[in-house]
């Protein structure tokens with residue numbers, strides 16, 4: 001047997017030094033007793049498996065407890081987590097400190113109690129340091145506990161470390177971040193505070209970007225984030241800050257490449273799995289505000305149609321929890337095989353708890369039947385998951401929208417008349433997207449509506465045609481970009497995009513060489529809002545941010561046009577270089593306002609990648 005050890009950025013294979021036959025043997029080892037890991041371990045143990053849980057902290061629950069992210073943001077109900085949450089609420093009613101969401105201390109206790117009662121052997125303050133492997137089969141783990149190296153064998157090992165720490169050690173294929181610059185979503189240093197007798201958890205300022213598996217970056221991120229003025233008020237007399245959370249707030253990290261991958265592009269084409277083990281439910285909650293660097297699919301949704309606030313239900317198959325090419329290992333949590341674009345939806349706590357339950361259940365079935373996890377019969381797994389509510393068929397349906405503070409199930413439109421009325425309204429996003437989905441007969445109508453006397457219809461039709469790749473939209477899009485059309489739709493509850501910005505993005509997407517002059521002028525004067533009444537909302541809050549958005553979108557549009565027209569390469573490259581030496585761009589790089597961290601970091605990345 002071969003022991004593969006990874007220590008800070010170094011990977012080497014050494015033979016296991018001890019007597020393998022003397023190692024303790026478990027059915028299942030769960031690495032990371034966090035949001036997903038707790039429910040994976042609990043489910044497997046309740047099916048009668050001998051389970052070992054290894055957690056580097058001194059408690060379980062991960063980001064939802066030690067990370068102080070104790071509120072739920074969407075996700076679907078059902079599953080065994082509800083049983084534990086009810087017990088937490090009972091403790092709160094019996095006098096535990098009330099919090100927004102669920103009290104993390106009570107949740108730590110309830111989770112631990114449930115694990116112990118079901119027979120899970122917990123090892124806290126134990127950090128996984130190596131993987132026992134026989135060829136491509138994972139046979140167990142090594143970890144350090146109280147300064148001592150330990151090891152154990154298992155039939156199946158689960159990577160529930162959030163960051164794919166175990167899969168990384170075995171050399172599993174990984175993905176991280178977006179295509180443009182590999183960036184993941186911003187991290188946060190979380191700081192709980194008591195306000196009006198209630199523990200609030202809102203202090204998670206987006207602190208920039210970092211790579212959690214790079215020890216140096218991790219350390220710097222902890223210190224830099226915690227040192228931000230936001231977290232260090234001059235006067236503490238009016239604020240009851242409880243400290244900095246034990247876990248850094250990591251929204252995204254390395255994701256395994258699984259047997260199946262859930263991708264946003266497939267979701268858009270209704271190519272979703274027909275064998276889900278749970279549904280994830282949320283909006284595409286991307287915290288990044290440098291949307292110009294995201295994929296075209298994500299920008300179609302967020303920038304062209306302003307659909308940030310629309311919630312979607314995403315079916316997740318077991319295959320996305322099975323690392324390609326390896327036996328005896330599964331992943332659960334935010335590190336499963338999901339593309340970056342849709343990972344901003346498939347990460348909410350309720351759903352990650354369900355992911356843990358589904359994977360724990362699949363592992364139990366595989367072990368009980370003596371088969372590989374790849375051979376687990378879906379019908380049997382489904383029956384078990386339906387029984388606990390982890391899988392609910394009612395979660396399968398459609399998209400969700402908000403009106404007057406209430407969520408309701410919505411649908412894409414399929415009649416030209418409904419699309420026309422939608423385009424005319426101040427909530428045009430659903431109509432824009434519906435028209436883009438249908439294409440065909442509506443495309444012709446959209447072309448006619450370009451000359452509609454109603455400006456909303458004409459301009460929103462241009463956005464829909466832009467998504468469809470129809471170049472007849474170009475004259476209106478150029479006009480909207482030139483004017484920096486300040487109209488902001490009300491499609492989403494926040495993150496709606498000024499229409500001028502949507503137009504700039506689409507000019508690049510359509511590779512419009514005639515728009516080069518307009519785009520270059522935007523680079524020269526990005527903050528010029530033409531004296532128009534601009535409605536600042538939560539996405540763009542200052543004039544600097546306004547300039548940043550126009551600047552980055554114009555630069556990316558030009559770089560797309562440059563790629564399509566070699567004869568324009570020299571001119572556009574010259575303009576981009578000039579723009580990145582401009583006082584405006586320098587001011588982005590030097591912006592010290594903490595709200596503008598994302599601007600500073602994004603500008604730095606842009607300089608690296610847009611040469």
Ligand SMILES: Cc1cc2nc3c(=O)[nH]c(=O)nc-3n(C[C@H](O)[C@H](O)[C@H](O)COP(=O)(O)OP(=O)(O)OC[C@H]3O[C@@H](n4cnc5c(N)ncnc54)[C@H](O)[C@@H]3O)c2cc1C
Pocket residue numbers: 031032033034035036037054055056057060061062063064069071072073074075126127128129160161162165187188190204248249250251332333334335347348349350352
């Ligand atoms: C700042 C922030 C705010 C968020 N807000 C919300 C929200 O409001 N609502 C919502 O529903 N979701 C929210 N989320 C998303 C959600 O909290 C996470 O996606 C989810 O908790 C991730 O679960 P996980 O099991 O993958 O990881 P985690 O819960 O982080 O669990 C990973 C566990 O593995 C352990 N571990 C890691 N490495 C090792 C090792 N080598 N050895 C042993 N143990 C190890 C860790 O200590 C941890 O306990 C937020 C996330 C962040 C970061």
